[in-house]
Amino acid sequence: KQEVTQIPAALSVPEGENLVLNCSFTDSAIYNLQWFRQDPGKGLTSLLLIQSSQREQTSGRLNASLDKSSGRSTLYIAASQPGDSATYLCAPSGGGGATNKLIFGTGTLLAVQP
Amino acid sequence: ETGVTQTPRHLVMGMTNKKSLKCEQHLGHNAMYWYKQSAKKPLELMFVYSLEERVENNSVPSRFSPECPNSSHLFLHLHTLQPEDSALYLCASSPPGVAGTQYFGPGTRLTVL
Numbered sequence: 001k002q003e004v005t006q007i008p009a010a011l012s013v014p015e016g017e018n019l020v021l022n023c024s025f026t027d028s029a030i031y032n033l034q035w036f037r038q039d040p041g042k043g044l045t046s047l048l049l050i051q052s053s054q055r056e057q058t059s060g061r062l063n064a065s066l067d068k069s070s071g072r073s074t075l076y077i078a079a080s081q082p083g084d085s086a087t088y089l090c091a092p093s094g095g096g097g098a099t100n101k102l103i104f105g106t107g108t109l110l111a112v113q114p
Numbered sequence: 115e116t117g118v119t120q121t122p123r124h125l126v127m128g129m130t131n132k133k134s135l136k137c138e139q140h141l142g143h144n145a146m147y148w149y150k151q152s153a154k155k156p157l158e159l160m161f162v163y164s165l166e167e168r169v170e171n172n173s174v175p176s177r178f179s180p181e182c183p184n185s186s187h188l189f190l191h192l193h194t195l196q197p198e199d200s201a202l203y204l205c206a207s208s209p210p211g212v213a214g215t216q217y218f219g220p221g222t223r224l225t226v227l
Contacts, residue, residue: 004156034215043118043204044218089157100145100208100216101170104157 002027004105012111021075021108023090030092035075038087080112117141118219126225135222137188137205146188151202195226
């Protein structure tokens with residue numbers, strides 16, 4: 001059974017800092033891994049999707065890496081801004097069939113102070 | 115705006131009520147999902163539908179009953195719920211295959227009194 005751990009659980013940084021969020025998972029047989037952002041009481045927004053054959057993906061100030069064999073992924077946020085404040089969720093996918101089953105971690109709650 | 119809508123956004127119900135949550139997508143996706151998000155816990159996958167057929171039921175109590183009448187609509191029928199069922203219920207959809215992302219709706223905040 002896939003288990004996902006995210007460290008740290010919460011993080012508070014001043015604006016402008018570069019930061020790293022960590023995700024580890026127990027079953028390396030995944031199709032892909034996604035990073036999501038969730039604002040309080042809202043749904044999830046997909047940030048980055050890394051296929052199992054890829055090592056990293058970049059979008060603007062965000063860079064996500066994947067080391068499938070060791071069961072780890074990191075999300076790097078450059079030059080953080082107050083608008084980045086949210087909960088960040090890591091979700092590797094796996095399972096059989098034609099559907100994309102995601103297993104979520106408990107997330108990292110990020111607060112960027114102005 | 116992801117193209118996945120959920121109604122209602124907020125729902126308060128008593129333990130003896132019957133209500134339904136609705137999810138709709140017009141993205142051409144053929145798989146739809148219900149998730150439960152409780153405080154301090156990871157999102158839990160409840161049900162998965164692929165091509166309108168239920169392919170996953172993660173040991174969800176029978177007081178939750180899903181329905182997928184077509185590939186664009188997904189319902190979650192609720193009856194005789196318990197206070198511990200209070201949570202944010204999220205719907206998602208995904209395109210064919212396993213390599214794509216899931217698109218989430220804004221969720222329904224459910225409170226059971």
